[in-house]
Amino acid sequence: MDFRQLLVAVLLAISPEFTPVRCQLACNANGLASRQKRLVVRSPASGDLAKLDSCQYRVAPWSGQVCQVRVDFERLELPQLQLNATSGLLECVDFLQLQRFRICGRNSGQHLYLPIRRGQELQLLFRLATPLGKQSTWQLTLTQLECPLDSSSLSIRQPEVIQPTVRPILPFLGNFLPRTIFSGQSGLGSGSGPAAQFIKTLTSPSMADLEMLAPLGCDQYFRTETGGIVSFNFAGGTYMPNMRYSICVRGTADSEISYKIDHFALSKANAEQSGPAYDTDCRSTVVTPLRVSDYLSIPNSYMVGQTNLQATYYCGNGLAGRELIGRPPFVLRFASDSQSSASETGFQLTYSVRRSSQDSPVTPEL
The missing domain is CATH 2.60.120.290 (Spermadhesin, CUB domain)
Structure with missing residues (x-):
């Protein structure tokens, strides 16, 4: 060798x-x-x-x-x-x-x-x-x-320009590398030979990193075509107050997603009425003291068997056993207010990404 x-x-x-x-x-x-x-x-x-x-x-x-x-x-x-x-x-x-x-x-x-x-x-x-x-x-x-230097293709924009950094041990090795083989006038990895190109690959994100990177604004990111999603502390029985986060699922522009609701119990404004609630029942557009604002947002969605209902915000306790169909973007947003009770147990659902049906009643939002 x-x-x-x-x-x-x-x-x-x-x-x-x-x-x-x-x-x-x-x-x-x-x-x-x-x-x-x-x-x-x-x-x-x-x-x-x-x-x-x-x-x-x-x-x-x-x-x-x-x-x-x-x-x-x-x-x-x-x-x-x-x-x-x-x-x-x-x-x-x-x-x-x-x-x-x-x-x-x-x-x-x-x-x-x-x-x-x-x-x-x-x-x-x-x-x-x-x-x-x-x-x-x-x-x-x-x-x-x-992230790569130009991350626009990943829909991930960095807050500032990030320069590539050679792994910590490589500059030390650079003192012993023949410059004619591994480097050019600008230093380690700046030449055009195969070894220099290999060095450059060590300063770039791996394919595994690119696969795992979450889109901008996603606090959770599910990359498989099927899976399960639950609220935080679902096993403990009560979701946490004052929590807001986005849940993203990987999909394509020509696909849709099925959400099958196994459990759903969020507070709502008209608590005296049983069953599910939607939109203004979940998130008032007027900010008032102690307003109820717990919801799971599923944009561009409709309910199977009730296609005339195309809500964005869901709350209440009557969605268990129902199925929702959503179109891109596949982003769910959960929010909870400062008030909590033993009845606010959260949500549990399974999802499945599939090819979009031709007769979907949902028109994607612009």
């Missing part, structure tokens, strides 16, 4: 595209930020957790092209919402804080996409304020996703 073959083999070995990294990050690890493409954070052992009032993790960007972090809640068991005696409202006392999201309760199997600006660290804060909080358990997988 000559020098070039040996060096290419070394580069393959250290490249994250060929070597998945699953580093385990310890709680409050000396206040240092971990810099890994993919890592796992786990709750401390019960004896250590009992001594903590909080548990914080800091994650540094893997490269200058990181634009999103996908957080998979493989296991997340925190205490449930508690009643604030002063305000009379339910709130998270023990929680996980992830950017604007404050999460408590049982959320294993959920995920979130978090946007990251150039050079921005991601911080995860577990607040353990009560004895129940010190019995929490979690295991989260964080995957840093890199």
